[in-house]
Amino acid sequence: MAVEAERAHALALLSARACWGGFFFETNALGAALEAVRTALADGAALIIEGESGAGKTVFLAELARTNAAVCHLELRYPTGEGVLSARLAQSFGAAGGPIFDVGALVERITVRSGDAIPLILIDDAQCLSSFALRALLELHGEVRRRGGRLGLALSAPQDELSRHIARMPSFAAYRAAFTPITLPRLTREETREYLRLVFKVGDDTSANDVFNEVFA
Numbered sequence: 001m002a003v004e005a006e007r008a009h010a011l012a013l014l015s016a017r018a019c020w021g022g023f024f025f026e027t028n029a030l031g032a033a034l035e036a037v038r039t040a041l042a043d044g045a046a047l048i049i050e051g052e053s054g055a056g057k058t059v060f061l062a063e064l065a066r067t068n069a070a071v072c073h074l075e076l077r078y079p080t081g082e083g084v085l086s087a088r089l090a091q092s093f094g095a096a097g098g099p100i101f102d103v104g105a106l107v108e109r110i111t112v113r114s115g116d117a118i119p120l121i122l123i124d125d126a127q128c129l130s131s132f133a134l135r136a137l138l139e140l141h142g143e144v145r146r147r148g149g150r151l152g153l154a155l156s157a158p159q160d161e162l163s164r165h166i167a168r169m170p171s172f173a174a175y176r177a178a179f180t181p182i183t184l185p186r187l188t189r190e191e192t193r194e195y196l197r198l199v200f201k202v203g204d205d206t207s208a209n210d211v212f213n214e215v216f217a
Helices: 002-020 028-042 057-066 082-093 103-114 131-146 161-167 172-178 189-199 205-215
Strands: 046-051 071-075 120-124 152-158 180-183
Touching: 028 046, 028 057, 028 152, 028 180, 046 057, 046 161, 057 071, 057 120, 057 152, 071 082, 082 103, 082 131, 103 131, 120 131, 152 161, 161 172
Parallel strands: 046 152, 046 180, 071 120, 120 152
Antiparallel strands: none
């Protein structure tokens, strides 16, 4: 019964987001997580944003992107190699793109584009990155730091999936140590009720309870 309730909870959130298209539903816990991530990225951190399906990883990154002036926000849906990643980063930061990941050119352009804002690279479904693409991304992050700059890096992935992906790589310990994991808190039952009320534009609390109880019956 407990497993079925957990599954119903996740399905309710996924169904709601599918109907609405996704928006950032800020609870106290998610708001605190957002501020903590903003602070860490402003210091040039490299983060893995994890959470179960429906936890809000995609809209969490979208909210970060919306409130930052110098950002490259990529939503991956297919396996992505070094060449594709290089081209998309170059396009975002105004550097010359090509099949070769030109760290020097990207570092220069990131510095020019950022101005007073700390540049961010946000990648959703980062488990789609190849090992070469992930390594190139970390080299870019490290080179910016070596030149005295700051580059915030946040990769989102389903719970533990990116960690398993990294573990399959050669010298995986170095890759894993480069990231700080952040797990998004899941919504409580009361927060889910309020989320459903907003998503489906239910007009009153009684109707919201009816929708919630029907989903969780």
